Amino acid sequence: MAITLRSYRELEQLRRAGSVVAKVLSKLKECAKPGVSTAQLDAIAAQMTREAGAIPLFKGVPCPYKNYPFPGVICASVNEQLVHGIPSEKVILREGDILSVDFGVKLDGYCGDSAFTIGIGRIDPQRQRLLDVTRRMLEIAIEMMAPGIKWSTIAAEMEACCNNAGFSVVRDYVGHGIGTEMHEDPKVPNFVSRDLLKNDILLKEGMVLAVEPMVNMGKEKVRTLADGWTVVTQDRKCSAHFEHTIAVVQDGSRVLTLNEQL
Ligand code: MF3
Ligand code: CO
Numbered sequence: 001m002a003i004t005l006r007s008y009r010e011l012e013q014l015r016r017a018g019s020v021v022a023k024v025l026s027k028l029k030e031c032a033k034p035g036v037s038t039a040q041l042d043a044i045a046a047q048m049t050r051e052a053g054a055i056p057l058f059k060g061v062p063c064p065y066k067n068y069p070f071p072g073v074i075c076a077s078v079n080e081q082l083v084h085g086i087p088s089e090k091v092i093l094r095e096g097d098i099l100s101v102d103f104g105v106k107l108d109g110y111c112g113d114s115a116f117t118i119g120i121g122r123i124d125p126q127r128q129r130l131l132d133v134t135r136r137m138l139e140i141a142i143e144m145m146a147p148g149i150k151w152s153t154i155a156a157e158m159e160a161c162c163n164n165a166g167f168s169v170v171r172d173y174v175g176h177g178i179g180t181e182m183h184e185d186p187k188v189p190n191f192v193s194r195d196l197l198k199n200d201i202l203l204k205e206g207m208v209l210a211v212e213p214m215v216n217m218g219k220e221k222v223r224t225l226a227d228g229w230t231v232v233t234q235d236r237k238c239s240a241h242f243e244h245t246i247a248v249v250q251d252g253s254r255v256l257t258l259n260e261q262l
Contacts, residue, residue, distance in 0.1 A: 001185045005206030018112035018256035020052045026259050034095045038076035042087035046073045057104035057182045063228040075102040082239040084229045095121035100241040111182050113210045114257035115243035130217050133165040134240040137213040145253035151201035159191045168220035175212040203248045212243035
C-alpha cells in the first residue's frame with residue numbers, strides 16, 4: 001500500500017478543488033426543498049461545476065455490475081438509500097425526507113470529495129438524531145487526525161459514537177485516500193476490524209483522506225438495487241452519510257472541502 005504524501009503546494013491545489021465542491025454543496029443545501037427533484041439538483045451542480053472550470057468526478061464512472069456508467073454529477077440518496085442514488089426527475093423531495101448528496105470534482109488535476117445529509121422541512125426527531133450522530137462521527141475524525149496517530153484509534157471512537165446512539169456503522173463501504181485520483185490508497189473504514197489492526201494506517205503529515213461515515217438507523221446490512229448503483233439498507237430503514245476531504249498537517253488536520261475564499 002503506497003500512500004502519497006502531498007506537499008504544501010499540492011494541499012493548496014486540493015483546497016481549491018475542495019472549495020468548488022463545498023460551494024456547490026452549500027447551494028444544493030439551500031435548494032433542497034419539498035417539491036424539488038434530485039434531477040434539478042444535479043443540473044445546478046453540473047452548471048456550477050462547468051462555470052468553475054472543474055470536471056465532475058462521478059459522471060461516467062463505470063458500474064461494477066453492468067454496462068451503465070454513473071449518469072449523474074451528484075449522487076442523491078433519499079431515506080433508506082445509503083449512497084450512489086441516481087438523480088432523477090421522478091425523485092421529488094417531500095417534507096420529512098432525509099437527502100444525502102455526495103459530490104466531487106477535479107480542478108487542475110486535483111480532486112475534492114464531500115457529502116452531507118439534510119432533512120427536508122420538518123423531520124422525525126429520530127431521523128434528526130441519525131444525522132447528528134453521523135455528522136459527529138466526521139467531527140471526531142477531524143478533531144483526532146494528526147501526525148503519529150493510528151487510524152484504528154480514530155475509527156474506534158467513531159464506531160463507539162455510533163454504537164452508543166444505537167445505530168449501525170455500514171461495513172460494506174469505506175472512505176479512501178484522495179489526491180490526483182478520486183480513489184487512492186488507503187481504505188479508510190469507519191469501524192475497527194482485524195484487517196485494520198493488522199494493516200493500520202499511521203497518519204503522517206501530507207496524507208489526504210476522504211473520511212465518510214455511513215450510518216444506518218437499523219441493521220448494518222445493505223444491498224444494491226437492480227439499477228446497478230443505488231445502495232439501500234436491507235431493512236429499508238433510513239441511512240445517513242457525511243464526508244469531507246481532510247489533510248493531515250503538522251498541528252492536526254485541515255478540512256479541504258470548505259466553502260471559503262482563498
Ligand atoms: N464519494 C463516493 C466515493 O467515494 C462517490 C462515488 S460515486 C460514483 O466512492 F459514481 F463515482 F461511483
Ligand atoms: Co468519497
